[in-house]
Amino acid sequence: MPKSVVPPEMKPEVDAIVEAIVYLYTESRRLTKEVASRHGLTGPQLTVVKMLETLGELSLSRLSEKIRAQNSTVTGIVDRMEREGLVARARSTVDRRVVQITLTRRGHELAREVKVEPIQIFREALVGLSRDDAKDLLRILTKLANRVRQMVDDTQTREEP
Amino acid sequence: MPKSVVPPEMKPEVDAIVEAIVYLYTESRRLTKEVASRHGLTGPQLTVVKMLETLGELSLSRLSEKIRAQNSTVTGIVDRMEREGLVARARSTVDRRVVQITLTRRGHELAREVKVEPIQIFREALVGLSRDDAKDLLRILTKLANRVRQMVDDTQTREEP
DNA sequence: GGTAGTTGTTTCGCACACGAAAGTTTCAGC
DNA sequence: GCTGAAACTTTCGTGTGCGAAACAACTACC
Known part of the structure; x- marks a missing residue:
């Protein structure tokens, strides 16, 4: 690992x-x-x-x-x-x-x-916040949340058996 | 108000x-x-x-x-x-x-x-995340947190009396 | 040096918050 | 039509999480 x-x-x-x-x-x-x-x-x-x-x-x-x-x-x-x-x-x-x-x-x-x-x-x-900041914030947070989601999924499938 | x-x-x-x-x-x-x-x-x-x-x-x-x-x-x-x-x-x-x-x-x-x-x-x-994204995220989140902090302070002082 | 206010901790009562198990009801498949 | 699995909700036990009040020890101020 x-x-x-x-x-x-x-x-x-x-x-x-x-x-x-x-x-x-x-x-x-x-x-x-x-x-x-x-x-x-x-x-x-x-x-x-x-x-x-x-x-x-x-x-x-x-x-x-x-x-x-x-x-x-x-x-x-x-x-x-x-x-x-x-x-x-x-x-x-x-x-x-x-x-x-x-x-x-x-x-x-x-x-x-x-x-x-x-x-x-x-x-x-x-x-x-400026419109740009808001858009950036959403974009980055979404990316971050998705990456965490991915990691969590990996962890869970790895531990299932 | x-x-x-x-x-x-x-x-x-x-x-x-x-x-x-x-x-x-x-x-x-x-x-x-x-x-x-x-x-x-x-x-x-x-x-x-x-x-x-x-x-x-x-x-x-x-x-x-x-x-x-x-x-x-x-x-x-x-x-x-x-x-x-x-x-x-x-x-x-x-x-x-x-x-x-x-x-x-x-x-x-x-x-x-x-x-x-x-x-x-x-x-x-x-x-x-890219280094730029991380820096942007921190910068915007900090700005956001400070704005919320400001609003909360205002609310509380306004309601004290 | 006595007392009034502060600070630090605990107690109490209540409202989440969760997982496991139990209780109903429905559904799939035979 | 029966049966076992699945879906939906509740019950139970335990652990936070908070505010108000009680309690103890310290500090300021006079």
């Missing part, structure tokens, strides 16, 4: 890039949480409310994909939101394995009430 | 950038967790072990800063690691409020055993 070596002179740059990504991500979570708490919601709950407002009824699995969490996690989030009267569960009549999640009237009201999506602050920050 | 508006034609790009950042961050966490579990550790525990190996004895507060978590969170992590015999607590003799965390012999062994830092896969992915 040949292991490529990172040129030592690039190490500080690499660490700085990783640090910037971590900062941007954690700050995004913190902001979501802050906006949510003003309306008596938690971060993930606000994400769910906005997702259901945008996309309408969703199965639990579909909702899990959308918010990038495991089903078992979302079950808990939906449990608490159901208890608060924000969403309702309904067994699908077409496929009775499926549970559809919908916003209640109160859930809709809350969704309307919270106008600013937390991602907004990133949109504004990104707009402050 | 003038609110800048995101040009609609940039929305897809912005969302793609955010998505890439989220992907890179979550994948990084998943990889850490995976590497850690091969040695009977959790993700944060591996992070702590490597941090203490690199920096030596650290106070709980300093350790919290380093791994970007609250003191109350790290107290729990250290509790479990202490129970497993990986780290030890020791009251500072200089300032008796301070608790110093150190690796035990077993902790050191584990640190030596786990050679690959999870961040490594990013280093390798980044090396695959």
Whole structure:
């Protein structure tokens, strides 16, 4: 297993890039949480409310994909939101394995009430970049994400047997 | 409070950038967790072990800063690691409020055993980028992070009273 | 030298977050 | 029509992760 070596002179740059990504991500979570708490919601709950407002009824699995969490996690989030009267569960009549999640009237009201999506602050920050910078950033990040994806796939297939 | 508006034609790009950042961050966490579990550790525990190996004895507060978590969170992590015999607590003799965390012999062994830092896969992915791309990425991400930092500061000072 | 405020840590209560296992329902193939 | 595999959801156990409050030790200031 040949292991490529990172040129030592690039190490500080690499660490700085990783640090910037971590900062941007954690700050995004913190902001979501802050906006949510003003309306008596938690971060993930606000994400769910906005997702259901945008996309309408969703199965639990579909909702899990959308918010990038495991089903078992979302079950808990939906449990608490159901208890608060924000969403309702309904067994699908077409496929009775499926549970559809919908916003209640109160859930809709809350969704309307919270106008600013937390991602907004990133949109504004990104707009402050020049058009060229934004394009470069997307191009490079995409390349980077694809390379990581590739590596992860390799690792996993290599370890399967 | 003038609110800048995101040009609609940039929305897809912005969302793609955010998505890439989220992907890179979550994948990084998943990889850490995976590497850690091969040695009977959790993700944060591996992070702590490597941090203490690199920096030596650290106070709980300093350790919290380093791994970007609250003191109350790290107290729990250290509790479990202490129970497993990986780290030890020791009251500072200089300032008796301070608790110093150190690796035990077993902790050191584990640190030596786990050679690959999870961040490594990013280093390798980044090396695959051209030098120019890496420099551009760092430059733009830094600019972006600073702009977000600025916005967050503004929000907080505006809301203080 | 006493006290008021600060700093450092822990405790508590709650909400994720995940994987494994269990419980339903559906579907494919015979 | 039966059966085993697959799809969907929940349950369970454990480990973060955070904020508020409690607690202990230190420092400033008078």
